[in-house]
Amino acid sequence: MTKEVVSVSPETSLFDAAKLLYKNRFNGLPVVDGIGALVGILTEYDLVNIDSAIHIPTLQRILRRLALEKDGIEKEFETIAALKVAGVMNDDPLTLKETATLEEAVTAFTQHHRVNPIPVVDAQKRLVGIVSRSDLVKFFIDFPAKKPRITPPGPRLSEAAVGAMVEKSVSLLEDKILLFQSTISTADQAILITDIDAKIIYANKAWERLSGYSMDEILGKHPNDLWGGHMPKEFYDKLWQTIKTEKKPFVSQVKNVKKDGTEYWQDDYITPILDEKGDIRFFMSIEPDITDKKQKDQFREEFISIIGHQLRNPLKSISWMVEWLGKSSAISDEDRRKIEEIYKENKSLASFVEDLLVLSRVGKNTLSKEKFDLKVEIEAIVGEVKQANPRVEFVFEAEGADFSLTTNKPMAMQIFVNLIYNAAEYSDKGAGKVEISLQLKNGEYIFSSHNNGPDIAEEDRPKIFSKFFRSDVAKEMKKGGTGLGLFIIKSICDNFGWQIWFESSAGHGTTFYVKMPVSSQMINDKF
Amino acid sequence: MINFNINMGEGQVRRPAQRTILIIEDEGSSRWALAENLRKENFDVLEAKDGEAGLALAMGRRPDLILLDLVLPKIGGMELLKTLRADDWGKNVPVIIVTGLSDPAIISEAAGLGVSDFLVKNDWTLEAIVGKVKQKVLE
Numbered sequence: 001m002t003k004e005v006v007s008v009s010p011e012t013s014l015f016d017a018a019k020l021l022y023k024n025r026f027n028g029l030p031v032v033d034g035i036g037a038l039v040g041i042l043t044e045y046d047l048v049n050i051d052s053a054i055h056i057p058t059l060q061r062i063l064r065r066l067a068l069e070k071d072g073i074e075k076e077f078e079t080i081a082a083l084k085v086a087g088v089m090n091d092d093p094l095t096l097k098e099t100a101t102l103e104e105a106v107t108a109f110t111q112h113h114r115v116n117p118i119p120v121v122d123a124q125k126r127l128v129g130i131v132s133r134s135d136l137v138k139f140f141i142d143f144p145a146k147k148p149r150i151t152p153p154g155p156r157l158s159e160a161a162v163g164a165m166v167e168k169s170v171s172l173l174e175d176k177i178l179l180f181q182s183t184i185s186t187a188d189q190a191i192l193i194t195d196i197d198a199k200i201i202y203a204n205k206a207w208e209r210l211s212g213y214s215m216d217e218i219l220g221k222h223p224n225d226l227w228g229g230h231m232p233k234e235f236y237d238k239l240w241q242t243i244k245t246e247k248k249p250f251v252s253q254v255k256n257v258k259k260d261g262t263e264y265w266q267d268d269y270i271t272p273i274l275d276e277k278g279d280i281r282f283f284m285s286i287e288p289d290i291t292d293k294k295q296k297d298q299f300r301e302e303f304i305s306i307i308g309h310q311l312r313n314p315l316k317s318i319s320w321m322v323e324w325l326g327k328s329s330a331i332s333d334e335d336r337r338k339i340e341e342i343y344k345e346n347k348s349l350a351s352f353v354e355d356l357l358v359l360s361r362v363g364k365n366t367l368s369k370e371k372f373d374l375k376v377e378i379e380a381i382v383g384e385v386k387q388a389n390p391r392v393e394f395v396f397e398a399e400g401a402d403f404s405l406t407t408n409k410p411m412a413m414q415i416f417v418n419l420i421y422n423a424a425e426y427s428d429k430g431a432g433k434v435e436i437s438l439q440l441k442n443g444e445y446i447f448s449s450h451n452n453g454p455d456i457a458e459e460d461r462p463k464i465f466s467k468f469f470r471s472d473v474a475k476e477m478k479k480g481g482t483g484l485g486l487f488i489i490k491s492i493c494d495n496f497g498w499q500i501w502f503e504s505s506a507g508h509g510t511t512f513y514v515k516m517p518v519s520s521q522m523i524n525d526k527f
Numbered sequence: 528m529i530n531f532n533i534n535m536g537e538g539q540v541r542r543p544a545q546r547t548i549l550i551i552e553d554e555g556s557s558r559w560a561l562a563e564n565l566r567k568e569n570f571d572v573l574e575a576k577d578g579e580a581g582l583a584l585a586m587g588r589r590p591d592l593i594l595l596d597l598v599l600p601k602i603g604g605m606e607l608l609k610t611l612r613a614d615d616w617g618k619n620v621p622v623i624i625v626t627g628l629s630d631p632a633i634i635s636e637a638a639g640l641g642v643s644d645f646l647v648k649n650d651w652t653l654e655a656i657v658g659k660v661k662q663k664v665l666e
Contacts, residue, residue, distance in 0.1 A: 316627060
């Protein structure tokens with residue numbers, strides 16, 4: 001309870017009392033006489049009660065009359081000003097003795113719904129404090145934290161009172177769960193919750209859509225027996241080490257298999273959910289839903305496509321005109337250098353527009369598919385890049401005979417063309433070396449592109465696939481890059497359900513890998 | 528301010544030469560650049576700024592090679608190509624498509640109609656395009 005109580009006397013004007021209530025945001029004021037004995041209580045309720053015929057209803061009446069006649073106001077005002085607390089207060093208020101237990105306080109509040117607050121009096125009926133509903137709520141909220149202070153002699157609750165509190169808490173909790181459930185079940189991301197043994201206890205609709213399984217089919221089962229279990233053992237060791245031992249979220253790309261057998265790579269975010277003691281209660285796995293992302297991106301893609309096509313022709317015209325102008329014999333060397341600069345700038349702008357256009361096509365489900373041999377295509381790209389970078393040494397190795405793939409070829413080629421050009425352009429300036437390899441391993445093609453250039457700085461590594469990111473090294477080595485190359489590659493890989501990653505270390509250069517499940521190329525037909 | 532006060536009329540022939548090239552391109556500056564650079568190489572150059580005029584010039588003058596844009600007013604480039612290929616003379620004339628479009632679907636459709644080359648404008652310099660024309664015509 002509150003011991004420093006603001007109280008009023010029966011003779012206090014109702015106006016002042018109302019101001020006190022309002023100013024302090026009290027629900028009620030105890031009324032005491034000259035010797036401090038409680039004689040009543042004035043609550044907000046009393047102020048709006050029609051029977052007591054004052055304040056709010058009266059005030060409204062005055063205001064209404066104010067608009068009609070001027071004379072009546074003064075009279076009304078006098079009436080109001082003359083009102084005393086005594087005329088309105090409840091002179092037989094419910095009180096609690098200072099010796100009352102917490103249980104009695106709880107009971108008083110549960111039995112008298114409208115009562116709040118309750119004055120606390122001593123044996124002589126003198127006011128010693130006031131206790132409000134919010135005091136009780138505060139007590140129960142702080143309960144665990146303040147345990148040591150209140151337990152030994154502290155108030156004891158009867159079973160009934162505890163029962164009432166528990167019931168109240170449970171119903172609050174139920175509300176929260178309901179809210180949580182409705183949010184989670186309609187979320188765009190696929191969400192899966194398992195118990196500590198990884199047995200599935202919940203999957204939302206997006207998860208059902210993504211995996212092709214219904215919740216009923218998977219309840220109580222282990223993800224590895226459904227879509228999972230397609231990653232190497234070390235992957236799962238690391239996963240469990242992170243989420244179970246370190247109790248930290250695990251973020252990675254993971255290969256799953258849909259109910260219909262389609263393999264796909266997905267970004268996965270798995271986090272342990274801990275109780276207040278820090279013990280793991282559940283695991284939650286969240287995978288972004290591509291379907292939704294696609295819809296949101298559609299407008300943007302179309303917009304980029306329109307802008308891109310509109311920019312393309314004028315840029316080309318400028319390029320040709322500048323090229324032509326540069327060949328003129330009537331210009332000075334200095335002017336020719338300026339023209340060359342214009343030409344270069346224009347060309348980099350044109351490649352930027354090309355990149356944007358490629359990007360706008362990623363994820364379009366109208367993309368046609370064809371079967372082709374990856375080995376033949378990569379050989380051709382290596383030849384082309386070699387020609388453009390005559391000082392770089394190239395090695396291409398393919399283990400295995402058949403590397404046939406069925407997917408959208410131009411998109412897929414974007415990945416390899418970009419990676420191989422990058423490898424060459426960022427290889428060692430003096431003795432550049434690029435090694436490209438292709439292999440078939442566990443039903444997956446693995447493409448790798450290694451160079452002996454400078455390593456990617458530690459702080460740049462997480463950002464390397466981001467839009468418009470260019471490392472200082474990249475800016476230094478290749479001018480006119482758009483900062484979209486790797487972003488495009490990543491977007492296409494995500495869209496195809498392919499995995500892309502890289503390894504980079506000082507003195508050992510950088511290797512980019514692309515892993516393509518042989519049976520995966522149709523993944524996006526499902527979306 | 529550059530003065531583009533040059534006659535860019537259709538079917539303009541500047542000087543007599545052995546080989547005739549028809550440029551069908553709606554964009555004035557691109558057409559001008561291509562035409563002037565080909566004339567420097569002693570080609571007879573015919574110019575058309577839409578598909579209809581282009582088709583008429585092709586049938587009437589029977590050029591040795593056609594540089595064709597795909598996005599054209601009146602008759603589109605792909606339709607023009609189909610009409611051309613249905614003609615006895617037109618089915619064999621070398622056509623190089625010079626376009627801003629790099630859509631793979633269009634490229635494969637054009638390939639099916641027998642084009643000599645498919646040049647995506649932004650990837651090709653004027654010099655390279657002129658070189659390509661010389662190579663095709665003289666081979």
